[in-house]
Amino acid sequence: MLYEVVHSVVPPVAKVVWRPRVTGLERVPSTGPVILASNHLSFIDSVVIPIVVPRKVVFLAKSDYFDSPGVKGALSKAWFEGLGMLPVDRDDTKAAIASLDTALEVLGRGEAFGIYPEGTRSRDGRLYRGRTGVGHLALTAGCPVVPVGLTGTQDIQPVGSRLPRLASVSVTFGEPLRFEGRFDGVPAGRARREITDEIMAAIGALTGQEPAGVYNERPVDA
Template sequence: MLYWLMKRVLLGPLLHVFFRPRIEGLENIPAEGGALLASNHLAVSDSFFLPLMVPRRVTFPAKMEYFTAPGLKGRFKKWFFTGVGQIPIDRSSGSAAQAALDTGVRLLREGRLMGIYPEGTRSPDGRLYKGKTGVARIALEARVPVIPVAMFGTDKANPIGSKMWKPYPIRIKVGKPLDFSRYEGLSGDRFVERSITDEIMYALMELSGQEYVDIYAAKAKEAQAADEQGALPLRERRSARDIDRVPDTEAG
């Protein structure tokens, strides 16, 4: 009921008026049954516009902090994020990360439509970054198709660090489902999961037209922050255009 109220009565009409969102390829999303929507991630608002434009309820995992803040503001945030279809996920430890994966698998096996950002965090510069293999593991264990989704314009409407959104036309493009049933029973094989994840990211690159960078977005953000603070020696400093050469040591 709360999800319907937010989508149809409170938030939805405002988003339509100010951002004129439109969606292409809606026929690629099944009318029922579990499916995983794997999207590029440009802004926080991605998690608002995609559920708005898809007829079915879309569930996104969200940081636990959105649901546990104290006081009146904290209660409002919990109500709001629950209303837009997000569920709390604790990502503070390895066991918590596994719990997040298990939650995703459970929801998909229940026939739900789940959204996920394979990059793991927002792109720092509008480019598409290396995907985390959690998306592959969830898809294999839940035995559901992965549907690539490209968001356009959300980073203009909701730039990183902005407190207020500004009107900008939003476009969403949904690609054809990717079937990984040929890998059934191979969940946990890191080479298989990496291969699947790379296939998903390639589909996202083609769909979005973004430049692809073969490092994790979190690693890129760390390097950018260190560079801005002057923490890197001069010979090791890199511009945002060169950051794809930062060595990747992070596990998928």
């Protein structure tokens, strides 16, 4: 119910304010499980993608947004739940495994799951190497992966800014990638790596970002 209320208000307002340029939206399946794998430039990415996709897209967000005390904490929890986000404790050593299990539950319900294979946002604009969780999800769920290319979102809420700003934003959806049957007999670790690299190459083709060639590490204070 909360999701329906928030999405009846936020997307129309956001589209009027930021007027995002959207390309390839028809490539997102209207029903059934699908993974939306995107580059990551800003905290606001997890708001931009859901407001342009006509179906619910579930993202994971750090648990701090859901369990802060007081009225501000309650409003924060309502906001993130209203956007369809689920909490994950990023400081838990088992969080990575738990987040994959949560993603598989979402996909098992036939929903869309959004993921940033880079793991954390790029602070220098380069496209970092993808972590293989997305490859694991694609193999295990057996569903299509739609690459997503975001540009300009880093200017909506630059690192360190408290309030969003007006900026030119583009969201491009690529052709769905399917991996069913393509990696039969391939060792699981190698299959996950090759799938992830293919997904990241597709994202890079949409954004034109310079490949960093290394993993992006989350800052201590992020």
